[in-house]
Amino acid sequence: MAADEQVTLLDTWASSIGMRVRIALAEKGVKYEFIEQDLWNKSGLLLQMNPVHKKIPVLVHNGKPVCESLVIVQYIDEVWKDKAPLLPSDPYQRAQSRFWADFVDKKIYEHGRKIMTTKVEDQEAAGKKDFIDTLKLMEGELGDKPYFGGETLGYVDVALLPYCCWFYTYENILNFSLEADCPKLNAYCKRCLQKESVSKSLEDPKKIYDFALKLRKKLGVE
Amino acid sequence: MAEVKLYGFWPSPFSHRIIWALKLKGVEYEYIEEDLSNKSESLLKYNPVYKKTPVLVHGDKPIAESLVILEYIEETWPENPLLPKDPYERAMARFWIQYGVDTTAALGAFYHGRGEELEKAAKELLESLKILEEQGLGDKKFFGGESMNLVDISYGALGYLLAAVEEVKGVKVLEPSTLPRLHAWAKNLEELPVVKENMPAYDKLLAFVTGSMNRLAKN
Numbered sequence: 001m002a003a004d005e006q007v008t009l010l011d012t013w014a015s016s017i018g019m020r021v022r023i024a025l026a027e028k029g030v031k032y033e034f035i036e037q038d039l040w041n042k043s044g045l046l047l048q049m050n051p052v053h054k055k056i057p058v059l060v061h062n063g064k065p066v067c068e069s070l071v072i073v074q075y076i077d078e079v080w081k082d083k084a085p086l087l088p089s090d091p092y093q094r095a096q097s098r099f100w101a102d103f104v105d106k107k108i109y110e111h112g113r114k115i116m117t118t119k120v121e122d123q124e125a126a127g128k129k130d131f132i133d134t135l136k137l138m139e140g141e142l143g144d145k146p147y148f149g150g151e152t153l154g155y156v157d158v159a160l161l162p163y164c165c166w167f168y169t170y171e172n173i174l175n176f177s178l179e180a181d182c183p184k185l186n187a188y189c190k191r192c193l194q195k196e197s198v199s200k201s202l203e204d205p206k207k208i209y210d211f212a213l214k215l216r217k218k219l220g221v222e
Numbered sequence: 223m224a225e226v227k228l229y230g231f232w233p234s235p236f237s238h239r240i241i242w243a244l245k246l247k248g249v250e251y252e253y254i255e256e257d258l259s260n261k262s263e264s265l266l267k268y269n270p271v272y273k274k275t276p277v278l279v280h281g282d283k284p285i286a287e288s289l290v291i292l293e294y295i296e297e298t299w300p301e302n303p304l305l306p307k308d309p310y311e312r313a314m315a316r317f318w319i320q321y322g323v324d325t326t327a328a329l330g331a332f333y334h335g336r337g338e339e340l341e342k343a344a345k346e347l348l349e350s351l352k353i354l355e356e357q358g359l360g361d362k363k364f365f366g367g368e369s370m371n372l373v374d375i376s377y378g379a380l381g382y383l384l385a386a387v388e389e390v391k392g393v394k395v396l397e398p399s400t401l402p403r404l405h406a407w408a409k410n411l412e413e414l415p416v417v418k419e420n421m422p423a424y425d426k427l428l429a430f431v432t433g434s435m436n437r438l439a440k441n
Contacts, residue, residue, distance in 0.1 A: 051357065052317075052321065052353055052357060061310075064310055066310070066313045066317070068317055070320075071313050071316045071317050074312075074316065075309055075312070075313040079309050091297040091298045092280070092285070092294070094293070094294070094297065095285045095291070095293065095294040098287075098289075098290045098293060099285070099286060099287055099290045102289070102290060103271065137271070
């Protein structure tokens with residue numbers, strides 16, 4: 001990276017979508033400044049860098065902001081293209097990667113938000129089974145590959161891996177066991193956490209659960 | 223060159239997006255109309271996850287989700303580029319395409335809304351479109367500048383489809399008085415031959431939206 005290059009990440013430590021950006025930057029070996037945001041009291045910097053959504057994550061590269069986690073990951077992949085490519089080079093394989101990353105957004109990220117804002121006793125009605133079925137579908141898509149990206153970490157892995165530190169929280173709120181219901185996905189998480197780019201970007205699952213409980217209390221669902 | 227097939231649904235702007243992109247790239251394709259109340263074996267085979275249109279099949283390889291298909295078309299047929307070359311500009315284009323996902327949801331709420339909910343949905347859609355107009359479109363003729371690009375393609379529904387929904391609901395959102403630049407953009411988009419010649423006839427679409435809304439009201 002050029003000596004005068006400035007990379008800043010506006011993020012919150014527990015954010016699953018912020019973690020995507022952290023993994024991507026780590027895979028590429030990009031040095032950056034992490035600025036923790038208070039979403040209950042948004043900073044002038046955040047409002048200036050993401051005036052449309054006022055949300056994290058925001059990547060600021062040489063003063064220019066990029067918003068939306070998967071847009072940021074694609075940007076990182078294109079700018080730092082000489083190391084650890086995240087998207088494959090073949091257009092059809094790229095389309096499959098985009099499809100499954102979008103699936104993670106639609107089915108896991110969105111449901112994750114629902115889980116967080118729903119009381120424990122209402123989780124069954126709110127689609128607990130669908131959520132577990134979604135995880136099983138991801139398992140099927142992984143198959144026997146070490147990563148969704150094949151032999152190396154790819155775009156879909158970057159989209160999904162943050163949940164590896166959130167699964168403990170979901171297991172407790174939904175009352176299910178990832179190891180029992182989705183053993184392959186469980187093994188995948190353990191395997192990926194061996195990689196420094198992943199372990200350094202994710203947070204301790206128990207700290208996440210503690211955070212989740214506090215947030216749920218604040219939202220009135222716990 | 224392997225053959226290209228598009229499984230679509232005639233009133234759906236998600237299908238129109240793909241038609242416009244293929245036409246802009248000069249790609250020959252076979253269009254297969256799907257009856258969504260009686261989905262074909264092919265559709266279920268090619269899109270087992272969502273079972274929806276549009277699905278593009280290139281050779282024997284299926285691609286689902288319209289925005290994913292658009293990026294595939296852009297990369298497979300690079301002539302007449304529909305995304306900027308510069309990574310930052312591409313990220314901005316993708317940001318606004320992604321913003322459209324929220325706009326689609328707001329349009330859906332407007333379509334489903336009744337009474338007070340309709341008023342609230344109309345207000346939220348207007349606010350969403352104001353941001354799009356001010357920060358996305360600005361003073362440009364198209365999101366792509368002088369000519370349409372993937373961002374314009376992704377917002378196609380704001381023209382003819384929104385107009386039909388406004389007419390059925392009896393509430394206007396996109397007007398010259400409220401959203402002058404976006405309103406002008408929609409008119410300019412529909413003047414382009416590729417859009418004009420590849421959108422459903424308005425009265426046919428209106429009848430479809432009316433019928434669809436009546437069916438919803440009965441349930």
